[in-house]
Amino acid sequence: MNSIEVSDLKVSYDGKKYVVDGLSFDVEEGEIFGFLGPNGAGKTTTIRVLTTLIKPTQGIVNVLGMDVTKRGLEIRKRIGVILQQPSYEWNLSVEKNMYIYATLWNIPRSQVKKRIDELIEKFDLAEIRKVSAADISIGQRRRLQLVRELIHDSELLFLDEPTIGLDPIARKNLLTYFKSLAKDGTTIFFTTHNLEEADFLCDRVGIINHGRLYAIDSIDNLKATYEGDRTIEVLVNKAPERLAEKLKSRLVGAVVDGTFNKESPIKIVTNKVPDAMEIINEYIKEEGDSLLWLNIKKTELEDVFFKVVGEQQNE
Amino acid sequence: MNSTIRLTYRIIRSALDVNTISFLILLPVGYLLIMGLMMGSIIHSFNYGGSNLSYVSFIAPGIVADQILMGGSMAGWVLWSDKRTGMLEQIFSMPFSRFQYQLSNLIAMILVTFGGALIMILVAIPFISINITAYGFLLVFIYLVLGTLTFGSIMLALGATVRSNQVFNVISNIMFFVVTFTSSVFYPITSQTPRPLAMAAMLNPLTYVVDGIRGAFLNTSGVADIYYIAVLVTTSAIFMAIASYTYKRIKLSATV
Ligand SMILES: Nc1ncnc2c1ncn2[C@@H]1O[C@H](COP(=O)(O)OP(=O)(O)OP(=O)(O)O)[C@@H](O)[C@H]1O
Ligand SMILES: [Mg+2]
Numbered sequence: 184m185n186s187i188e189v190s191d192l193k194v195s196y197d198g199k200k201y202v203v204d205g206l207s208f209d210v211e212e213g214e215i216f217g218f219l220g221p222n223g224a225g226k227t228t229t230i231r232v233l234t235t236l237i238k239p240t241q242g243i244v245n246v247l248g249m250d251v252t253k254r255g256l257e258i259r260k261r262i263g264v265i266l267q268q269p270s271y272e273w274n275l276s277v278e279k280n281m282y283i284y285a286t287l288w289n290i291p292r293s294q295v296k297k298r299i300d301e302l303i304e305k306f307d308l309a310e311i312r313k314v315s316a317a318d319i320s321i322g323q324r325r326r327l328q329l330v331r332e333l334i335h336d337s338e339l340l341f342l343d344e345p346t347i348g349l350d351p352i353a354r355k356n357l358l359t360y361f362k363s364l365a366k367d368g369t370t371i372f373f374t375t376h377n378l379e380e381a382d383f384l385c386d387r388v389g390i391i392n393h394g395r396l397y398a399i400d401s402i403d404n405l406k407a408t409y410e411g412d413r414t415i416e417v418l419v420n421k422a423p424e425r426l427a428e429k430l431k432s433r434l435v436g437a438v439v440d441g442t443f444n445k446e447s448p449i450k451i452v453t454n455k456v457p458d459a460m461e462i463i464n465e466y467i468k469e470e471g472d473s474l475l476w477l478n479i480k481k482t483e484l485e486d487v488f489f490k491v492v493g494e495q496q497n498e
Numbered sequence: 499m500n501s502t503i504r505l506t507y508r509i510i511r512s513a514l515d516v517n518t519i520s521f522l523i524l525l526p527v528g529y530l531l532i533m534g535l536m537m538g539s540i541i542h543s544f545n546y547g548g549s550n551l552s553y554v555s556f557i558a559p560g561i562v563a564d565q566i567l568m569g570g571s572m573a574g575w576v577l578w579s580d581k582r583t584g585m586l587e588q589i590f591s592m593p594f595s596r597f598q599y600q601l602s603n604l605i606a607m608i609l610v611t612f613g614g615a616l617i618m619i620l621v622a623i624p625f626i627s628i629n630i631t632a633y634g635f636l637l638v639f640i641y642l643v644l645g646t647l648t649f650g651s652i653m654l655a656l657g658a659t660v661r662s663n664q665v666f667n668v669i670s671n672i673m674f675f676v677v678t679f680t681s682s683v684f685y686p687i688t689s690q691t692p693r694p695l696a697m698a699a700m701l702n703p704l705t706y707v708v709d710g711i712r713g714a715f716l717n718t719s720g721v722a723d724i725y726y727i728a729v730l731v732t733t734s735a736i737f738m739a740i741a742s743y744t745y746k747r748i749k750l751s752a753t754v
Contacts, residue, residue, distance in 0.1 A: 259591060
């Protein structure tokens with residue numbers, strides 16, 4: 184069964200521009216689905232629709248088999264939401280923040296203390312347990328926000344860049360915990376900018392940009408698609424546009440970023456590094472130019488975006 | 499436990515802190531003592547409704563009404579603070595309706611205002627001529643509820659619409675000032691009141707709150723209360739509807 188079904192979702196905040204522009208995807212029950220995309224891509228907006236915070240401008244969205252526009256309250260009873268926006272009760276201690284949250288979720292009194300003590304222990308909050316949320320660090324507040332959501336059970340958990348600001352140990356600890364939740368049947372919808380994280384946690388990812396899905400696949404398949412690709416960054420002095428032109432016309436299957444200028448390098452994603460080097464050399468000889476910067480690196484998430492989006496534009 | 503009660507509990511526990519609540523509850527007493535002593539030293543007593551009344555006795559119900567206004571602004575302020583700390587968006591993603599949040603906010607303010615009024619009445623008894631009956635007490639409570647629903651909803655609508663904290667503060671202060679001074683809080687509206695002021699007082703819901711509470715304090719309530727209550731039920735309904743409309747359209751993640 185599908186926990187999330189999205190069909191041709193469009194969202195506009197101002198009635199003019201669609202910031203989510205025709206998304207369609209499903210998330211299966213028990214799956215960890217990663218939603219990746221650059222700033223402003225529409226990830227948070229999509230999460231707001233799925234958590235019934237805003238209404239879709241167009242399209243059909245079902246969460247746990249219910250229409251988000253009609254059965255918001257019932258959906259919200261069964262989901263857990265960690266928003267990108269930090270939130271906390273500023274004048275209460277960490278512990279009291281958790282108690283109030285338990286009250287809001289109507290957790291039976293008999294279970295609350297045990298549950299909160301366990302979570303405080305597990306996520307290393309004992310030291311700041313009695314400290315006011317106004318007086319703890321930003322990362323600690325994020326931890327409080329995450330741990331608080333674990334007080335109640337949820338069938339489906341939305342995590343909007345949950346690990347932002349966390350130290351590596353806390354990060355690992357939480358991701359491992361989310362993984363164990365998924366093993367017990369919780370479905371997780373997760374956004375991140377960190378490919379390693381997505382790699383560790385997700386079964387499947389979608390890459391979104393400008394409100395559209397450009398790729399949606401299992402991590403393994405995506406990796407296989409870009410295996411062998413390298414990102415070359417090259418900065419030259421005289422005529423970067425001529426070099427870019429050369430690379431574009433002669434490197435089959437490569438994507439050349441068109442946003443370069445005299446200060447920022449030309450970026451090429453290709454699996455034919457030697458060919459690219461030859462073209463660069465040829466250009467330098469022909470123009471009598473000099474090489475100001477050259478960098479070859481393994482393709483990262485950013486480059487995958489860039490390639491996915493670039494290919495889309497070339498079509 | 500019912501969702502609205504849980505939300506109300508949260509607002510009293512966390513959105514309002516202990517200092518704010520104590521301040522709100524003790525404010526009317528302080529206000530009464532200062533106003534009573536200060537104004538009472540120049541205006542000893544005057545004719546009100548056919549009998550001689552000391553100014554401090556006249557002003558006591560007005561202070562309860564002012565307290566209601568204050569509670570109303572607090573409702574708006576709580577909304578603001580929940581927006582700023584991100585709790586509003588979080589609560590909206592939990593199993594509550596937006597109307598429940600609005601209602602719980604108003605209920606919290608009714609409780610705080612009622613606490614303040616109760617303490618003030620107890621402290622004031624030795625100083626003022628008060629002749630309140632059990633029925634009068636019920637009336638005070640009704641006016642307090644309707645007044646808070648009206649002014650609290652106005653402030654909630656403002657808090658949901660306005661995007662900057664300063665604008666919210668400025669508007670709520672101006673409103674506090676205008677609403678108080680164009681009502682019968684500080685002076686009775688009589689045939690000698692300048693016409694524009696009398697007109698303004700007639701259009702001002704606070705006038706009905708004050709006159710109603712004053713009648714209960716002085717045990718002169720009567721058929722006029724039906725009219726007052728009808729007016730206030732109408733204003734509550736209108737402003738609550740406006741507030742819930744603004745809520746539906748509230749901009750999320752308004753970080754300040
Ligand atoms: N409340 C809002 N009102 C108007 N426009 C908004 C609002 N929230 C977001 N937007 C716009 O919608 C677009 C998508 O924003 P969204 O927050 O969904 O991006 P995102 O993918 O979550 O980005 P990030 O990685 O920075 O969190 C952006 O262009 C943003 O400017
Ligand atoms: Mg976002």
